[in-house]
Amino acid sequence: MAVCIAVIAKENYPLYIRSTPTENELKFHYMVHTSLDVVDEKISAMGKALVDQRELYLGLLYPTEDYKVYGYVTNSKVKFVMVVDSSNTALRDNEIRSMFRKLHNSYTDVMCNPFYNPGDRIQSRWALLPVSASSPGGPYFLCPIQSRWALLLCPIQSRAFDNMVTSMMIQVC
Amino acid sequence: MMSKNDGEIRFGNPAELHGTKVQIPYLTTEKNSFKRMDDEDKQETQSPTMSPLASPPSSPPHYQRVPLSHGYSKLRSSAEQMHPAPYEARQPLVQPEGSSSGGPGTKPLRHQASLIRSFSVERELQDNSSYPDEPWRITEEQREYYVNQFRSLQPDPSSFISGSVAKNFFTKSKLSIPELSYIWELSDADCDGALTLPEFCAAFHLIVARKNGYPLPEGLPPTLQPEYLQAAFPKPKWDCQLFDSYSESLPANQQPRDLNRMEKTSVKDMADLPVPTQDVTSDDKQALKSTINEALSKDVSEDPATKSGLLPPPPALPPRPCPSQSEQVSEAELLPQLSRAPSQAVESSPAKKDVPYSQPPSKPIRRKFRPENQATENQEPSTAASGPASAATMKPHPTVQKQSSKQKKAIQTAIRKNKEANAVLARLNSELQQQLKEVHQERIALENQLEQLRPVTVL
Numbered sequence: 001m002a003v004c005i006a007v008i009a010k011e012n013y014p015l016y017i018r019s020t021p022t023e024n025e026l027k028f029h030y031m032v033h034t035s036l037d038v039v040d041e042k043i044s045a046m047g048k049a050l051v052d053q054r055e056l057y058l059g060l061l062y063p064t065e066d067y068k069v070y071g072y073v074t075n076s077k078v079k080f081v082m083v084v085d086s087s088n089t090a091l092r093d094n095e096i097r098s099m100f101r102k103l104h105n106s107y108t109d110v111m112c113n114p115f116y117n118p119g120d121r122i123q124s125r126w127a128l129l130p131v132s133a134s135s136p137g138g139p140y141f142l143c144p145i146q147s148r149w150a151l152l153l154c155p156i157q158s159r160a161f162d163n164m165v166t167s168m169m170i171q172v173c
Numbered sequence: 174m175m176s177k178n179d180g181e182i183r184f185g186n187p188a189e190l191h192g193t194k195v196q197i198p199y200l201t202t203e204k205n206s207f208k209r210m211d212d213e214d215k216q217e218t219q220s221p222t223m224s225p226l227a228s229p230p231s232s233p234p235h236y237q238r239v240p241l242s243h244g245y246s247k248l249r250s251s252a253e254q255m256h257p258a259p260y261e262a263r264q265p266l267v268q269p270e271g272s273s274s275g276g277p278g279t280k281p282l283r284h285q286a287s288l289i290r291s292f293s294v295e296r297e298l299q300d301n302s303s304y305p306d307e308p309w310r311i312t313e314e315q316r317e318y319y320v321n322q323f324r325s326l327q328p329d330p331s332s333f334i335s336g337s338v339a340k341n342f343f344t345k346s347k348l349s350i351p352e353l354s355y356i357w358e359l360s361d362a363d364c365d366g367a368l369t370l371p372e373f374c375a376a377f378h379l380i381v382a383r384k385n386g387y388p389l390p391e392g393l394p395p396t397l398q399p400e401y402l403q404a405a406f407p408k409p410k411w412d413c414q415l416f417d418s419y420s421e422s423l424p425a426n427q428q429p430r431d432l433n434r435m436e437k438t439s440v441k442d443m444a445d446l447p448v449p450t451q452d453v454t455s456d457d458k459q460a461l462k463s464t465i466n467e468a469l470s471k472d473v474s475e476d477p478a479t480k481s482g483l484l485p486p487p488p489a490l491p492p493r494p495c496p497s498q499s500e501q502v503s504e505a506e507l508l509p510q511l512s513r514a515p516s517q518a519v520e521s522s523p524a525k526k527d528v529p530y531s532q533p534p535s536k537p538i539r540r541k542f543r544p545e546n547q548a549t550e551n552q553e554p555s556t557a558a559s560g561p562a563s564a565a566t567m568k569p570h571p572t573v574q575k576q577s578s579k580q581k582k583a584i585q586t587a588i589r590k591n592k593e594a595n596a597v598l599a600r601l602n603s604e605l606q607q608q609l610k611e612v613h614q615e616r617i618a619l620e621n622q623l624e625q626l627r628p629v630t631v632l
Binding site: 108109112113114115116123158159160 | 336337339340350351353354355357358361364365366391
């Protein structure tokens with residue numbers, strides 16, 4: 001039961017962020033942003049020599065009072081960040097791993113689409129709504145680096161990916 | 174007769190379309206009618222297995238050969254095409270030209286009750302509901318067309334098309350990138366970034382449907398699943414004839430024919446697909462389009478066998494070269510309109526350079542118009558060319574003349590530009606020649622020096 005799922009590109013800008021609509025979106029955006037530092041730390045800690053052996057699943061990045069943040073990195077340095085509710089104690093590590101694996105598979109399917117340019121935003125109709133509702137500028141994402149609204153261009157619509165994320169928010173996959 | 178009906182239907186269609194259009198935000202009304210024809214062309218009785226549209230799941234009123242005032246009945250019954258939302262009483266198709274339908278005729282009987290029911294349900298929704306899965310069913314001709322296109326991209330039918338090749342090909346359809354990506358997502362069942370033949374057919378069909386105004390489905394319809402397609406069409410007819418005819422048609426031969434056919438259709442939609450040649454022959458295309466608009470949509474004339482299923486409005490599919498295409502004789506009514514076509518046809522001929530891709534879009538229209546001009550396969554190319562033409566205008570003559578003058582101006586400016594470019598290049602050439610001479614001289618000098626120095630070194 002993920003509360004927020006984010007896909008971050010190699011250059012650390014978000015490709016896809018989706019949170020449960022009832023929450024304050026900005027809070028999750030900020031959490032994802034801050035978790036990127038932890039992700040980078042874990043990646044660099046592995047060392048260049050161990051790149052091949054580096055495991056994709058990063059595990060718990062950092063826990064907060066209400067939430068836990070998990071991370072996953074692909075071989076192309078695309079990061080998946082998942083925020084889950086701390087109160088959900090039944091969630092086990094294996095389940096998180098399987099959720100990330102499914103997310104990775106869905107992401108690869110998106111990449112297989114020739115109309116998708118790597119680096120484009122992955123768009124979903126539903127993901128935009130909560131973002132635009134809470135943020136001032138509509139379909140904008142808070143750019144983590146410059147801390148200002150930046151319009152991500154050329155989004156690709158991928159309903160399969162979106163459906164996968166929705167299912168993760170509803171239940172444990 | 175068929176063509177007559179087509180014409181009538183065509184006229185009737187727009188009216189109908191408006192009524193039924195409410196629900197679906199189609200691009201143009203023509204598209205809708207076009208879409209309807211598409212459905213109608215589908216041959217068999219379509220049991221509404223999956224209705225992409227939220228419409229009553231009644232069997233599509235295909236066989237509704239209603240003798241509508243619009244004249245739907247005739248045409249439809251013969252073609253077995255269901256006519257959407259016949260205004261008049263939904264009489265069972267059977268009787269009217271039902272006999273012509275032959276085999277399909279039996280089906281209407283079966284569905285009559287359901288048809289009547291469906292009709293009575295809501296006229297508005299008929300458009301959507303009447304063809305619950307019609308738009309997602311590929312007719313034989315359409316399939317042949319897709320297969321030919323596949324062959325043009327990938328000679329081996331059992332192999333697949335890579336993603337980039339397919340992307341370039343589908344981009345010509347002028348659909349938006351998100352829509353194309355969604356279509357890809359639907360059709361690439363195994364998500365491998367490549368399209369096999371059934372996947373390609375499904376994708377192409379979805380594009381055609383979308384261009385005709387159908388909204389894209391939430392999921393891949395069962396009739397478009399790769400397994401279904403492979404089973405339904407066991408062996409693609411690699412009809413050399415068709416393929417050759419396609420290639421022949423490309424060179425703008427058939428224009429006169431196509432023009433006549435195209436006259437009445439609204440070319441707008443068609444214009445989208447035949448993109449490649451647009452820039453070059455835009456003017457010509459416009460002429461073609463206008464002619465098409467004027468000419469009655471011969472969509473009616475589509476003979477049942479071919480069932481391109483696209484009505485007058487810009488057919489999404491290019492008029493396939495159908496050897497089987499029967500000459501629609503009923504042009505009599507359309508003749509007056511057609512009379513203008515020949516002149517326009519001539520104009521449009523230059524516009525032909527259509528790419529195979531453009532062919533498909535115009536397919537339906539071509540077929541319909543075929544009767545008028547000449548029932549030959551080449552019609553498609555001309556229609557394709559006409560397709561790209563600008564939106565149909567009802568007054569072909571004035572537009573045609575304007576087109577020709579515009580073309581002349583364009584040609585003259587092009588000539589001027591070429592001359593300027595020539596002059597610039599000539600100057601550049603002369604300068605480079607001079608530099609070359611200088612370099613030669615330097616080289617000679619250096620070689621002399623070398624000669625002089627050699628004896629010294631030898632010593």
